[in-house]
C-alpha cells in the first residue's frame with residue numbers, strides 16, 4: 001500500500017497497539033492516525049438519545065422526534081441502559097435474569113427518553129420518564145422487548161401481563177409522553 005492507512009482514533013494506547021501489530025509480518029501496514037470527531041453511540045442515556053435525534057434531524061431535514069428506551073439495573077449502576085436492545089437480542093429474557101445472579105439486588109428502572117429537534121443543527125430537547133421495578137423470570141406475552149421480565153414496583157404483574165392502558169398509566173414512556181405532550185402543545189399557536 002503506497003499511502004498510509006488512516007486510523008481514526010483519539011486513543012494513543014489503541015494506536016500504539018494497533019501500529020505494533022500491523023507493522024509485523026510480510027506486508028507491514030503503514031498507519032497514520034487522525035483524531036476526528038465521528039459519531040460513536042456510547043455514553044449516558046441522554047447522550048445516546050441526543051445523538052440519535054441529531055442524526056435523525058439531519059436525515060429528515062427538519063423538525064423531528066426520536067425516542068430511546070433504556071433498562072437500567074441498580075446492581076450494574078444503570079447498565080445495560082441504552083444498550084438493552086443488543087443485550088435483549090443476544091441473551092434474551094433468561095439472560096437478562098441470570099445476569100443478576102450473585103448480586104444482592106434485582107431492582108431496575110425503565111427509562112424512556114424522547115428527544116425533539118427543531119431541525120438540523122439545533123440542540124435536541126429531552127423529555128424523560130422513569131419507572132422503578134424488579135427483574136423477574138418472564139411472565140406474560142413476549143411480544144414487546146423485555147416487558148415480560150420487568151415488574152413495576154407496587155404491582156404484582158409484569159408490564160407484559162398488564163393491559164396497555166394500565167401500562168401506559170405507570171410506564172416510563174407514559175411519564176415521558178406527559179412531559180412531551182405539554183411541550184408540544186405549548187408550541188402550538190392559534191395563528
Ligand SMILES: O=c1[nH]c(=O)c2ncn([C@@H]3O[C@H](COP(=O)(O)OP(=O)(O)OP(=O)(O)O)[C@@H](O)[C@H]3O)c2[nH]1
Pocket residue numbers: 067068069070084085086088144145146147148159173
Ligand atoms: O419491554 C419493553 N417495554 C418497553 O416499553 C420498551 N420500549 C422499548 N423496548 C425495547 O428496548 C429496546 C430499546 O431500544 P431503542 O430505544 O433503540 O428502540 P428500537 O431500536 O427498537 O427503536 P428505534 O430506535 O427505531 O426508535 C428495544 O429492544 C425495544 O424493543 C421495550 N421493551
Ligand SMILES: [Mg+2]
Pocket residue numbers: 085
Ligand atoms: Mg434503536
